[in-house]
Amino acid sequence: METRKYYYEDSHRTEMTATVLSCEEGKKGFEVVLSGTVFFPEGGGQSADTGVFYISEEETVSVLDVHERNGIIYHTTDQPVEPGTELRGEIDWNERFSKMQNHSGEHLVSGIIHRLFQYNNVGFHLGSTDVTIDFDGPLTREQLNQVEQMANEAVFLNLPVLEEFPDREHLATMEYRSKTEISGQVRIVTIPGYDCCACCAPHVKTTGEIGIIKFLDAVSYKGGMRVHMLCGRRAVLDYESRYEAVARISALLSAKQAETPEAVAHMKEEVKGLKEEISGWKQALIGEKLLSLPEGEDPLCFFEDRLSGDELRKLIDGAARKRTGLCIGFHGTEGSYQFVMAGQKGDMRTESKAFLAAVGGRGGGTARMAQGMVTARRVDVEAYFSTLKVQEL
Structure with a gap:
């Protein structure tokens, strides 16, 4: 027997009373089946509702996830619930409403792009940070601005968002968007004048409930375009965060916000x-340091934090070309020194291997130059090269 789906009867219904029909232990908790539910399962690019089961005034059970199989809704809970129990369930409404705002906003945007440019929505994800929509064609910045403006104008009109389950005969006469071939009962969500799309998720009742629609980014993706966007409460929070960042930058630069x-x-x-x-x-x-170095065969060792890796390599390479002895340079901090080793005599791979085996670290290179990282303190490095003349740059 299929679960009664109260979220289709009223997308704004937040709670229900129901009878527990079964409870079985699953992989991620306990799978509870009820006579009816307001909890929407994962589907249509939208994640499942979460919330609470109230067994009594003192006892509650957390609903962690919801899935549908063959018309039956399975609620994943953190505790078992006795079959036959009468309980009250309540969804996390703020989470649900935010998802509805963003999902309905996606329908508006996809419908406008399909109407203006005949591009299809071929991928949709309603994530925890933003919404992404994949279209099978490219869009310019000017076109995206046009779409965003039209979508927000539709919000201002406060149009009804209509939901229906048409029979097969009626469905055959309808023009609607659908990313996949659908078997069984098809649910159609319509925003008059803007979009008509097959969708299984709950939506807002009017476009005014969507709130602000804002595009965050758009990138080329698989020959088309991936659009990142936010709607409603999420868009407002994002704006507040960005405004605060601009305000802080403005203060640091002693410039007006518009001039940052x-x-x-x-x-x-x-x-x-x-x-x-x-x-x-x-x-x-x-x-100057290379000019001041005397020629000779005695080895030299440098510790110099003011030079970058490339600059240190240039110093050691120049020193090794001028002198015949071993030249090695270090920069970094205690326990994490980078080194460069070069010389005209011997094999630097052999020299560095022996050095790293003694002090700890890793590295490699060529017969003339080796480099890497040591995990030793400076005193341990100097002890290894106790016969060397340690110099500061």
């Missing part, structure tokens, strides 16, 4: 110039 892009661009240019200036000074420093 120009202020950031100006700062980026300043930083670029400073980096180039610092890089020039570092190259000059490396050059």
